[in-house]
Amino acid sequence: MPKKNAFYAQSGGVTAVINASACGVIETAREHRAHIGKVYAGRNGIIGALREELIDTSKESRKAIHGLLSTPSGAFGSCRHKMKSLEENRAEYERLIEVFEAHDIGYFFYNGGGDSADTCLKVSQLSESMGYPIQAIHVPKTIDNDLPLTDNCPGFGSVAKYVAVSTREAALDVASMCETSTKVFILEVMGRHAGWIAAAAGLAAQKEGDAPHIILFPEIAFNREKFLAKVKRTVKKYGYCVVVASEGAQYKDGTFLSESGLRDAFGHAQLGGLAPNLAQMVKDEFGYKYHWAVADYLQRAARHIASQTDVDQAYAVGKAAVEMAVAGKNAVMPCIVRSAGKRYNWSIGEAPLDKVANVEKMMPRNFISRDGFNITDAARTYLEPLIQGEAYPAYRHGMPQYVELKNTLVPKRLKRRFKV
Template sequence: MGKGTLLYAQSGGVTAVINATASAVIQAARARKVKVLAARNGILGALREELLDTSRESAADIRALAHTPGGAFGSCRYKLKSLEEDGARYRRLLEVLEAHDVRWFLYNGGNDSADTALKLSRLAEAAGYPLTCVGVPKTVDNDLVATDNCPGFGSAAKYTAVSVAEAALDVAAMADTSTKVFVYEAMGRHAGWLAAAAGLAGRGPDEAPQLILFPERPYDEDDFLRRVRQVVERVGWCLVVASEGIRTPEGRFVADAGGGKDAFGHTQLGGVAPYLAARVKDALGLKVHWTLPDYLQRSARHLASKTDLEQAQAVGRKAVEYALAGMNGVMPVIVRRSQAPYRWTVQPAPLAKIANHEKKMPAGFIRRDGYGITAAARRYLEPLIRGEAPPPYGRDGLPRYVRLKNRQVPKRLPAWEA
């Protein structure tokens, strides 16, 4: 291991445990006497040369990151294109890294982040600059290939399953004279992993959620409304979980808000839950309530999965190990070693096999009628939400989350012109 600095950055939507990964990265690097800088607001901070000195943070505050949600250093949705299209930006990144003697770059994100880390590693190699780039997995969507599951997903899945179970008790109690149908919208633009996690809340066909709508299956409105009516007639009420990314048979997003695309090229969705609720009310004349948990699904650290927390920390420690060993262009991924008892380990996987790929729900995880999960899905999902890892609470009854000082190191280059 040579001298140099390690740069860590967070990307995309944060999770309840991404800071646990950051905490593990910083602690592992400190143990090896390696200085860690963090990019403010992800890759944008690197481009702007807004680098935070984590050595100015106390050991206690770095440990406290493990139970603090959000992104401690800021994240961003900012996609770099190909080396040919975005060559100037990649060269600027390399200039910033050289200016601060960064020899190891850890990018904590999803598919697009893996792609950026891979391209940066190739540019550095071509330029003759000694840089080791490692992708670090994170996403509540659970859609990264090569890894059994993604850190961040287990906690979001636990929140979803618990919320649906609790809401079901509420709806059942009021159904005789009030709400007959409750619609819960889960994150998942192209993959229905979080919607599937809701299925853990019940086991029998009459237990909530009675109907789950997956983006992997076309949304058939007539069939959906018919099934809602049947469930209400049989059970007295119906709880529906819908993935935000469900599409019509023609491929159009049901909740397309008409707002164009975001930085990652994703269609701006406008809320499938209120749409479905309106259709049920209009077509069936039933009283409907709906909810859109949105950011709550990924920020609910108070209900984090212990399994998820341990995996988020493990990939952070391994990322540092891989980087300092010179393992360029890899990502530490989770490998399921056994199902019963559930055992897992972390192994390296090449970024080239991860970048810009997407893991969807296997067909065998979706019930034949398309509205629920199978036993195979339950076996896969259950271990990921096991265990509790509550944050410490203060006398005021609120979690004791930490806010870092985030002191910026002096800039050494001219300002970046976007």
């Protein structure tokens, strides 16, 4: 049986370590030349396949590909293009198969979250019915840490480390000035429906009274009176109060505190302005001087402080995806399995995509303190191993050195163009 080429694409918001997964895919595919021909990457994610804009990764040196291990963002470009259901837009899926067939692609590695897992599953199913079977393997990635059937998600550990460190450093700043200046500091972090990133801030605390004093989770309905009372008690007791708020904080009826009324490309409510809203709430009630910050892209781009565990796991799922494809697997996702016992160990397992797609994993209630404002020891036990180890990139003239690929496009073979 003649060997087929592979297609790899990055989806959704990028992370500090998604390129480590790309490195794992490409390096491992090069080791399996008897089964896999070239690895093509989608220019700007799945849009690259629909537009037939395929990057030939064989044009990149071994050194450049290995350099992806320490380079943040998406080396080939990503996108927020949600593939609709087969019933709604069968043409897009048929276009993918058309492009794959034109370039002799038999393997599809899609690196992303829940939506990309769903796309992977549908491509696997449709390609079979169209007579051109594609082995579709999902490579997990999301800073939100909300994919099911995996202990954690590559990308999360590094964000968790960044948020925990930033919370501790900002808290020291506020504590040193609280006598005559700022009383309340609010840090807004990502996390629409699941509070994993906000929870990671809890790792900043080492003893009673350490920040963060309040964490707001999407899983716990926001109560204005309880929140303000907690702020007042904290300022009275410690002189200042540090709040870490998940952007998805919401009222009991499900309305986001920061909902703008707009929608993003995935149809999700556009969020923004939570931190200043909370700060104004505190100002109006108590008159405290405040400062706020939004971690935004900084938290997911911070490769300079990435977790070594996260880098290792991101590479491992990329490597495993190729090995699963070579072994004949289809419609599966390599997942991270935590071993039992006090010492942290992990291995790679396998999850079926029909159990992964469109399922969100929320924070367990036993990870959140009884009052709903902090994490428990169980959460700390889960989170701490994921931020372990430093994976600093090489520095030159005081700045980290990152790889920039050539991203040479493959000549198009189809006459028909496809509008996305």
